[in-house]
Amino acid sequence: MCGICGCGDSGQSGKWVPVKSVNLSPLISYPLHHHGEESIDKSRLIQMEVDLLSKNDAYATKNRHYFQQHGVFVLNLVSSPGAGKTTLLVETIKVLKDVFPIAVIEGDQQTQHDADRIRATGVRALQINTGRACHLDAQGIGEAVIQLGIENNSFLAIENVGNLVCPSAFDLGEAHKVVVLSVTEGDDKPLKYADMFYAADVMIINKIDLLPYVDFDVARCIAFAQQVNPSIHILELSATKGDNFDEWTNWLRSSMQKAIKSHAP
């Protein structure tokens, strides 16, 4: 008799055939056995080609379609913490809020602070707290867009979680990823965090008013960024002092016009 399952059958083949070990509990491992014709191993191979980001990308495609249908121009702002994304947005809103409708989605692990700063300018903002997560994803953005109620022909800024690594992989449905790098950081960041600078279409070098006080080589930084991403569009400005700020707001205006034009029937 079989000592494990207790069946009295010696099997059509007349001998026990161990198949493989499976863990029935974390502590005990039993050899399975089967008899003759019943002993076909049910294992099979399935070939497939499914991207690890497929779920997120499907939501991102849905978002992008929605944005195009409604003439919403969307930027996904990424940077390390403290590069000045929120200040950049606050100053941008001050210049452009009477030109076209603006809404902001703020991503942070905790607190409402950034959304409060945006709301103080008079535009709509929604804070997403990602908790332990280190990036925003397209599904969360889709839900936020419904909650926020975004007007047609408007500018939506998504401020991602301050992190130069993880947000690079997650398409949110935006027109462009904009990476903000401040001169108080290292000028070699485009090489150190190449994935992000590869994923971005635009790089903003922020806090240029501090250049006299820091050891940051703008030309070197630009060369590194172009080495990773030869077609990256680069803007140098100071959000707090206003240096070169027009270049940024003019770029935004013309991008907005294109988005609205492509939406118009």
Next chain:
Amino acid sequence: MHELSLLENVRTILEEHARSQHFQIVDTITLEIGALSCVELDALRFAFEAVMKDSLAEHAELTFKRIEGQGRCFECGQLTPMRELYDVCVHCGHFRLEILSGLEMKITELKVR
């Protein structure tokens, strides 16, 4: 640690395929990961057990197929190996490269029952 999110996606994909292709247990998962992609294999391995706990792949083995990076130089037109996104052409030193392979992050094979 975006590897955690990627693995949660893998788990969802497995559950969907289990329904459509009628299997209950996953024994092996093969992922194709390009050398230029944004994932760390060690981070994937580390998070795998936690994400697959209590799932149909709780005891599955995770295996990787590494895809080498390769680019085509816009300047000289030749193929060049790439280990990093910022690599330059080994033939002419130019950095304008079109990435032909190395960005893959895919599930390519499952052993199931």
